[in-house]
Amino acid sequence: MDPLTLAVWAIRLAFLAALYLFLALVVRALLRDVRAASRDPAGALGRLVVIASASLPAAGSVFPLDAVTTLGRDLGSSVVLDDPFSSARHAVLTFRGRGWYVEDLGSTNGTLVNGVPVAGALPLGFGDELQIGDVRMRLERGLR
Amino acid sequence: MTAASLPGFPRPRIRRRELGLLLVVAGALALGNLSLGLTRNGSLGLVDPAGLLLYLAALAAVHLALVTAGRRVDEVLLPAVGLLGGIGLLLAERLPQDLVVQQVGPAVLGLASLQLVWLVLALVIAVVVAITVRSDRWLRLYKYTWAASGVGLLALTFVLGTDVNGTRLTLDLGPVSGQPSELLKVILVVFFAAYLAENRVLLADARVRVVGRLTVPPAPYLLPAGLMLALALGIVVIQRDLGAAMLFYAVFLCLFYLATGSKVDVVLGIGLFLVGFVLLALVFPHVRDRVATWLDPWADPLGTGYQTIQALHAFARGGLLGTGLGAGLPTVGGQLPIPAVHTDFPLAALGEELGMAGVLAVLGCYLVVVARGLRIAAAAADDVRALLCAGLALVIGVQAAIIAAGNLKLIPLTGITLPFISYGGSSLLVNGLIVGLLLAFSDRGPVPPGEPRRARQRGGGGR
Numbered sequence: 001m002d003p004l005t006l007a008v009w010a011i012r013l014a015f016l017a018a019l020y021l022f023l024a025l026v027v028r029a030l031l032r033d034v035r036a037a038s039r040d041p042a043g044a045l046g047r048l049v050v051i052a053s054a055s056l057p058a059a060g061s062v063f064p065l066d067a068v069t070t071l072g073r074d075l076g077s078s079v080v081l082d083d084p085f086s087s088a089r090h091a092v093l094t095f096r097g098r099g100w101y102v103e104d105l106g107s108t109n110g111t112l113v114n115g116v117p118v119a120g121a122l123p124l125g126f127g128d129e130l131q132i133g134d135v136r137m138r139l140e141r142g143l144r
Numbered sequence: 145m146t147a148a149s150l151p152g153f154p155r156p157r158i159r160r161r162e163l164g165l166l167l168v169v170a171g172a173l174a175l176g177n178l179s180l181g182l183t184r185n186g187s188l189g190l191v192d193p194a195g196l197l198l199y200l201a202a203l204a205a206v207h208l209a210l211v212t213a214g215r216r217v218d219e220v221l222l223p224a225v226g227l228l229g230g231i232g233l234l235l236a237e238r239l240p241q242d243l244v245v246q247q248v249g250p251a252v253l254g255l256a257s258l259q260l261v262w263l264v265l266a267l268v269i270a271v272v273v274a275i276t277v278r279s280d281r282w283l284r285l286y287k288y289t290w291a292a293s294g295v296g297l298l299a300l301t302f303v304l305g306t307d308v309n310g311t312r313l314t315l316d317l318g319p320v321s322g323q324p325s326e327l328l329k330v331i332l333v334v335f336f337a338a339y340l341a342e343n344r345v346l347l348a349d350a351r352v353r354v355v356g357r358l359t360v361p362p363a364p365y366l367l368p369a370g371l372m373l374a375l376a377l378g379i380v381v382i383q384r385d386l387g388a389a390m391l392f393y394a395v396f397l398c399l400f401y402l403a404t405g406s407k408v409d410v411v412l413g414i415g416l417f418l419v420g421f422v423l424l425a426l427v428f429p430h431v432r433d434r435v436a437t438w439l440d441p442w443a444d445p446l447g448t449g450y451q452t453i454q455a456l457h458a459f460a461r462g463g464l465l466g467t468g469l470g471a472g473l474p475t476v477g478g479q480l481p482i483p484a485v486h487t488d489f490p491l492a493a494l495g496e497e498l499g500m501a502g503v504l505a506v507l508g509c510y511l512v513v514v515a516r517g518l519r520i521a522a523a524a525a526d527d528v529r530a531l532l533c534a535g536l537a538l539v540i541g542v543q544a545a546i547i548a549a550g551n552l553k554l555i556p557l558t559g560i561t562l563p564f565i566s567y568g569g570s571s572l573l574v575n576g577l578i579v580g581l582l583l584a585f586s587d588r589g590p591v592p593p594g595e596p597r598r599a600r601q602r603g604g605g606g607r
Contacts, residue, residue: 004182004186007182007188008179008182008183008468009468011175011178011179011182012179012465012466012468012469013465014175014179015172015175015176015178015179015469015498016465016498016499016501016502016505018168018171018172018175019172019227019502019505019506020501020505021168021172022165022168022169022172022223022227022509023505023508023509023512025164025165025168026165026220026223026224026512027512029161029165029219029220030220030512030515030516030519033519097349098345098348098349098405099344099345123345125341125344125345125526125527126525126526126527126530127525127526127527127528140525140526141522141523141524141525141526141527141530
């Protein structure tokens with residue numbers, strides 16, 4: 001084989017090899033992302049982000065949600081609200097089948113979804129705003 | 145929160161992964177260019193080094209702009225798209241330059257120069273959108289306005305458009321001409337995302353029984369879906385654009401499945417489309433011709449079946465490793481065997497010169513774009529944005545799949561472009577817009593966009 005043919009072949013194969021090197025690196029990056037996400041299963045169903053609050057929890061706090069999440073002033077609640085207008089056992093968020101539902105547990109001052117009082121179990125979409133007392137929270141999708 | 149997270153105070157953020165991948169892309173493109181030069185000139189040297197350097201400089205500039213902007217946006221999309229665009233540029237340099245010639249002022253630009261100009265413009269659009277777009281409110285709040293403008297665009301094309309190759313896709317408005325159906329795909333994804341996110345629970349849970357255990361969502365909520373089917377079939381009939389119709393409908397079904405998780409509806413949707421398609425093929429001759437060419441291109445080997453047969457031969461000549469860049473596509477009587485190779489058949493040219501290995505690598509890049517888009521969608525804060533991101537990525541992936549399958553005679557051939565690789569201004573610019581939106585929506589910044597002012601003040605006081 002003359003050197004030119006050899007060089008042509010070498011560079012052609014190097015080009016194809018470079019394409020696959022790129023793909024291999026990308027796949028490694030993608031796998032790393034997926035592993036990092038699956039290592040932390042908390043909050044896969046959804047997250048509650050506090051967007052405004054006069055007391056604790058402070059605005060900006062993020063709560064990963066379990067399938068049943070209780071909210072209230074009671075220290076046994078999943079999300080403890082230290083708000084004067086919150087009842088001890090105020091509301092419960094449940095994940096049923098495909099989506100989230102919010103239910104008021106007979107609180108004194110009520111629960112608002114997007115500014116409307118909750119009666120019974122109300123479906124809650126991602127991006128909806130939940131207000132208990134002076135604490136305003138937004139339901140966001142999980143990290144996975 | 146730190147000053148870096150507040151809008152208006154960007155702090156440069158190093159993007160190591162993107163830089164590493166871009167270096168691999170630059171190396172691969174340089175090797176490809178070298179391979180083309182060696183085959184063409186018989187000596188070690190680059191073909192059009194200025195073009196390659198300009199393109200790599202544009203990619204580097206986009207990378208630097210993203211670093212300076214300091215947003216935590218995706219780091220894999222840009223290299224993947226950059227590699228696809230670079231392969232398209234290589235192809236444009238390899239093909240005869242007089243396939244497309246345009247006079248711009250005193251200069252006469254050939255295929256490769258024009259492709260380079262469009263690619264750089266697409267990158268500019270992508271980076272500007274990626275850095276400036278912070279909220280998707282302007283998209284989701286006006287969904288019916290967007291849908292109406294999309295249908296209006298379609299109507300305008302039909303009334304004022306000019307016919308090219310028997311399809312009415314090009315809109316000439318004085319100095320500007322373009323293909324509005326390219327922009328339409330973005331507009332429709334915005335509408336689908338907003339509509340499906342709003343009716344997600346109803347479509348999935350409020351079912352009406354039809355026969356036995358078969359249930360469908362109630363009619364009023366299905367109306368927009370029915371309109372979509374009508375629109376897709378209308379595009380086939382009026383615009384004679386089979387590819388766009390398939391693309392819109394396939395993306396709609398994908399998003400419907402993502403939103404509701406209902407497999408039955410998707411099977412029903414595919415069934416309806418097939419029934420509609422068969423009816424159309426029976427009634428309209430141009431659809432029937434496409435199907436006939438697909439089933440048996442050898443019935444008219446020098447006429448309608450010519451391009452399809454030549455494409456199959458090109459794939460066959462390529463084999464596993466290809467003939468090498470610049471060594472394939474012999475001219476027949478001074479003409480290319482595939483006249484529309486730069487727009488409709490770039491995959492056939494790649495299949496011939498890079499072989500199956502090269503084609504699989506290119507398809508892998510599209511897969512990466514889709515995977516990345518779905519990942520961005522999975523991390524999105526709410527349903528509208530999730531469906532929007534998934535839809536935008538799927539538009540690119542499904543379009544690539546449809547034209548690749550058409551090139552390979554797996555489905556009837558349709559005249560849509562191979563994203564980022566085909567020559568075509570409208571297509572490249574719109575794909576640049578899609579990448580820009582995906583990048584912008586992949587921002588994992590700690591402050592969600594569109595926060596009410598009151599909340600931020602009170603949040604500050606709370607700590």
